[in-house]
Amino acid sequence: MAPDFETPQARPPLGSTPDDPFDDSHGHPADEPPAEFSDLHLHRAEHKAAGPEAVYHAMKKVSREAGLVRGLTILTKVNQAGGFDCPSCAWPDPEPGDRASFEFCENGAKAVAAETTTRRVDRAFFARHSVAELASHGDDWLDAQGRLAEPMALLPGADHYEPIPWDDAFRLIADELDALDSPDEAVFYTSGRTSNEAAFLYQLFVRQYGTNNLPDCSNLCHESSGAALGMSLGVGKGSVRLEDFRQADLILLVGQNPGTNHPRMLTTLQAAVEHGAKLVAINPLKEAGLLAFAHPQHVRGMLGISTTLADTYLQVKINGDQALFRGLCKALFEEEARRPGEVIDRAFVDQSTAGFEEYRRAVGATSWDEIERRGGIDRPRIEALARRAAATDRIICCWAMGLTQHRNAVATIREVVNFLLLRGALGKPGSGVCPVRGHSNVQGDRTMGIWERMPDRWLDRLGAAFDFHPPRHHGFDTVQAISAMHEGRARVFFGLGGNFLSASPDTHYTSEALRRCRLTAQVSTKLNRAHLVTGRTALILPCLGRSERDLQAGGEQFVSVENSMGIVHQSHGPFSPASPHLLSEPAIVARLARAVLGDRSTVRWEWLVEDYDRIRDAIGRVVPGFDDYNARIRRPGGFPLDHPVRDRVFPTPDGKAHFSDAPLGGVEPGPGQLLLMTIRSHDQFNTTIYSRDDRYRGIHNERRVVFLNAEDMADLGVSPQQPVDLTGIDPDSHGRPRVARRFLAIPYDIPRGCAAAYFPEANVLVPIDQTAEVSNTPASKSILITVSPAARPGS
Numbered sequence: 001m002a003p004d005f006e007t008p009q010a011r012p013p014l015g016s017t018p019d020d021p022f023d024d025s026h027g028h029p030a031d032e033p034p035a036e037f038s039d040l041h042l043h044r045a046e047h048k049a050a051g052p053e054a055v056y057h058a059m060k061k062v063s064r065e066a067g068l069v070r071g072l073t074i075l076t077k078v079n080q081a082g083g084f085d086c087p088s089c090a091w092p093d094p095e096p097g098d099r100a101s102f103e104f105c106e107n108g109a110k111a112v113a114a115e116t117t118t119r120r121v122d123r124a125f126f127a128r129h130s131v132a133e134l135a136s137h138g139d140d141w142l143d144a145q146g147r148l149a150e151p152m153a154l155l156p157g158a159d160h161y162e163p164i165p166w167d168d169a170f171r172l173i174a175d176e177l178d179a180l181d182s183p184d185e186a187v188f189y190t191s192g193r194t195s196n197e198a199a200f201l202y203q204l205f206v207r208q209y210g211t212n213n214l215p216d217c218s219n220l221c222h223e224s225s226g227a228a229l230g231m232s233l234g235v236g237k238g239s240v241r242l243e244d245f246r247q248a249d250l251i252l253l254v255g256q257n258p259g260t261n262h263p264r265m266l267t268t269l270q271a272a273v274e275h276g277a278k279l280v281a282i283n284p285l286k287e288a289g290l291l292a293f294a295h296p297q298h299v300r301g302m303l304g305i306s307t308t309l310a311d312t313y314l315q316v317k318i319n320g321d322q323a324l325f326r327g328l329c330k331a332l333f334e335e336e337a338r339r340p341g342e343v344i345d346r347a348f349v350d351q352s353t354a355g356f357e358e359y360r361r362a363v364g365a366t367s368w369d370e371i372e373r374r375g376g377i378d379r380p381r382i383e384a385l386a387r388r389a390a391a392t393d394r395i396i397c398c399w400a401m402g403l404t405q406h407r408n409a410v411a412t413i414r415e416v417v418n419f420l421l422l423r424g425a426l427g428k429p430g431s432g433v434c435p436v437r438g439h440s441n442v443q444g445d446r447t448m449g450i451w452e453r454m455p456d457r458w459l460d461r462l463g464a465a466f467d468f469h470p471p472r473h474h475g476f477d478t479v480q481a482i483s484a485m486h487e488g489r490a491r492v493f494f495g496l497g498g499n500f501l502s503a504s505p506d507t508h509y510t511s512e513a514l515r516r517c518r519l520t521a522q523v524s525t526k527l528n529r530a531h532l533v534t535g536r537t538a539l540i541l542p543c544l545g546r547s548e549r550d551l552q553a554g555g556e557q558f559v560s561v562e563n564s565m566g567i568v569h570q571s572h573g574p575f576s577p578a579s580p581h582l583l584s585e586p587a588i589v590a591r592l593a594r595a596v597l598g599d600r601s602t603v604r605w606e607w608l609v610e611d612y613d614r615i616r617d618a619i620g621r622v623v624p625g626f627d628d629y630n631a632r633i634r635r636p637g638g639f640p641l642d643h644p645v646r647d648r649v650f651p652t653p654d655g656k657a658h659f660s661d662a663p664l665g666g667v668e669p670g671p672g673q674l675l676l677m678t679i680r681s682h683d684q685f686n687t688t689i690y691s692r693d694d695r696y697r698g699i700h701n702e703r704r705v706v707f708l709n710a711e712d713m714a715d716l717g718v719s720p721q722q723p724v725d726l727t728g729i730d731p732d733s734h735g736r737p738r739v740a741r742r743f744l745a746i747p748y749d750i751p752r753g754c755a756a757a758y759f760p761e762a763n764v765l766v767p768i769d770q771t772a773e774v775s776n777t778p779a780s781k782s783i784l785i786t787v788s789p790a791a792r793p794g795s
């Protein structure tokens with residue numbers, strides 16, 4: 001089916017004039033925040049995280065958004081038993097008895113403040129601002145306008161959103177879905193804040209409608225972890241629990257920045273250090289939150305007295321981790337040769353693993369030269385760490401996006417598992433794998449069936465419970481969905497949360513994909529760029545946030561979520577909704593399902609949402625591990641899902657854990673090229689920008705910066721704070737260069753050949769077709785670029 005170009009929003013043919021707003025050489029101007037500088041102030045990078053400054057910055061944001069008194073009340077309810085789950089990260093809460101009265105962190109407080117703001121984006125707001133005008137603002141401005149207050153529609157040809165009654169909005173979506181040639185021409189995206197209850201209903205609706213097109217933010221995030229752990233261990237989730245951190249001797253923190261992205265993890269790490277664990281950081285940047293932590297809720301921390309965290313810091317090259325872990329394993333084999341029977345856990349390896357001999361040969365065939373060149377860490381330092389690992393089997397490896405977003409991400413994570421397997425450091429207290437999840441319920445959404453490739457036996461149970469035949473052919477993941485929309489194979493986009501445009505790779509390509517849709521509809525709490533780069537018709541469907549009271553016919557409801565360690569627990573929003581026109585996510589899904597499926601559906605949609613216990617009963621009948629859900633979810637602190645690896649059971653086809661002997665891979669920059677990683681600042685939550693500061697890295701009031709090695713800058717002839725353009729090495733599929741324009745060059749402590757810039761500003765550089773093998777996650781931390789002095793704006 002040919003894409004529809006007869007719309008004011010669609011791109012004109014190639015070759016339009018440069019002063020045309022649809023300047024084809026750089027894509028549509030609305031796609032990205034304006035390439036304007038603010039007013040950069042540089043400070044020294046910090047060497048410790050949190051402390052009194054964290055409280056100050058949290059309170060500043062909270063009182064500005066929600067008011068001081070209201071803000072303080074709100075914060076006392078975060079992550080308390082009977083309160084609501086912090087909408088920020090997925091780090092677990094301590095047992096109920098162990099929780100502080102303020103169980104939140106600076107960045108959790110900012111996320112809560114952003115949701116509980118008193119400002120509103122209502123019909124008067126949209127009457128004042130055209131879509132084109134809104135797009136000319138930065139992403140921080142868009143978010144700061146407040147909570148979306150009522151359903152809005154952007155009709156074909158219109159330049160303003162207008163109010164639309166809920167029923168008309170559902171009818172409009174139903175008509176567009178009915179008009180498709182096949183259900184597979186619709187895409188149903190999910191972001192990871194969605195509750196278990198909403199996610200379960202959503203996938204049920206989508207599968208009853210007839211497709212498995214359920215891409216989610218996980219495809220951009222920890223998909224590589226799930227794939228790697230599934231192949232190696234048979235379970236795609238982490239195996240450690242909070243108590244393991246108190247029992248561990250050695251904790252490796254690889255490719256993650258917990259001081260910013262999982263600040264509550266620092267409390268856990270501090271306790272681990274106090275119990276004798278040694279922490280090792282593996283990261284190209286010296287992140288403050290890996291160096292030291294001053295607990296902002298303890299007297300010592302408030303006085304600025306900090307605990308040293310990592311005692312060893314390996315500043316690996318970007319994407320050098322597979323080589324580094326191969327080196328650690330090589331050093332373990334060599335140590336074993338010197339002390340036979342003392343280093344490799346042969347009993348475990350022989351009994352519980354497969355592929356050991358092949359792996360031993362692969363390690364033997366990998367030279368120290370290659371390991372040092374690719375990883376950037378020299379052999380003596382690798383051997384020193386290996387000796388420490390040889391002395392204990394209580395080893396935990398933690399990681400996040402620094403490992404998952406590379407071409408060879410799955411092989412890298414499997415190499416981390418190889419290291420633990422050699423030491424038998426799985427299924428024992430104080431040991432295991434800990435992929436640190438991002439969104440607060442991204443793991444739960446997957447458990448509830450948000451996946452384009454749910455296994456057949458899961459679909460069998462779903463079909464049996466609701467008396468229908470779920471589609472079996474796999475759906476689109478996020479990257480495949482973008483290409484399908486671009487090529488006209490998908491024509492309706494529906495998003496349950498998130499910001500599909502700015503979170504996705506290859507911004508201009510993704511923008512074209514969205515603009516070619518007949519309809520783009522998003523369930524959202526806040527305004528974002530995906531509301532401004534739309535299909536022929538667009539809908540904004542505003543929903544309740546986590547912090548808000550959810551009243552249904554059966555009374556006040558709570559929802560449930562699963563954290564990074566597989567603990568399922570309640571979340572109960574205590575505050576008045578931002579607007580009387582908001583619906584809960586489960587209610588939106590149920591009413592949409594009724595409008596689309598009508599009497600075709602075997603599900604009593606309205607009845608289910610009257611009382612979420614009914615949804616949980618249904619979940620209990622379909623999802624393994626959720627029997628008696630309603631009783632167990634009412635236990636204080638919730639309940640843990642079983643993790644067989646904790647008992648050394650590996651549910652792979654042959655019941656063994658598998659070594660991976662993949663060759664070292666990934667991209668290495670050629671002469672004049674750099675490898676760019678796109679990372680988060682301290683003041684953003686994914687695509688939501690709270691401010692232009694990145695306090696720990698010493699950046700104030702600017703996001704258009706690129707961190708470079710000073711010697712590389714000298715070689716390139718670039719001076720500090722000089723405006724530069726970043727150009728991708730791979731041309732995109734139209735042969736158009738990928739250029740991220742106007743970034744200030746910042747000399748920084750980063751290995752040679754490496755560079756860093758913020759996401760989403762640098763997403764224009766992430767090629768849609770450069771994805772991780774197996775997981776298909778965009779390689780947004782392995783982007784080959786060149787750096788050149790900035791072209792003047794407009795030239």
Ligand SMILES: Nc1nc2c(c(=O)[nH]1)N[C@H]1C(S)=C(S)[C@@H](COP(=O)(O)OP(=O)(O)OC[C@H]3O[C@@H](n4cnc5c(=O)[nH]c(N)nc54)[C@H](O)[C@@H]3O)O[C@H]1N2
Pocket residue numbers: 088089090107108221254255256257258260261262282283284285287316317318319320321400401402403437438439677678679680681682684685686687781
């Ligand atoms: N406040 C706040 N909290 C968040 C989020 C947020 O945006 N803001 N996002 C949430 C989400 S969805 C997620 S997924 C997580 C993300 O949490 P992180 O993964 O911590 O986020 P990133 O900023 O992408 O940081 C990646 C880290 O990996 C390092 N790194 C990059 N490339 C490499 C590499 O090749 N090797 C190694 N060893 N290190 C590398 C970077 O220097 C950086 O320290 O945080 C969650 N929590």
Ligand SMILES: Nc1nc2c(c(=O)[nH]1)N[C@H]1C(S)=C(S)[C@@H](COP(=O)(O)OP(=O)(O)OC[C@H]3O[C@@H](n4cnc5c(=O)[nH]c(N)nc54)[C@H](O)[C@@H]3O)O[C@H]1N2
Pocket residue numbers: 087191192193194217218220221222401405438439496497498499500502503504505523524525526527528543544545546585678679680685686687688759760762763766780
């Ligand atoms: N280059 C590059 N790209 C990346 C990454 C990277 O490191 N580098 N990281 C990737 C990762 S790890 C992730 S997880 C994705 C994130 O991708 P997404 O999850 O799609 O993006 P978010 O920015 O988290 O979504 C923010 C929007 O969610 C909506 N929202 C907030 N709370 C709620 C709620 O309770 N309900 C509903 N319905 N909507 C809500 C608001 O409208 C807000 O504007 O981005 C990915 N993109």
Ligand SMILES: [Mo]
Pocket residue numbers: 217220221222437438439
């Ligand atoms: Mo994420």
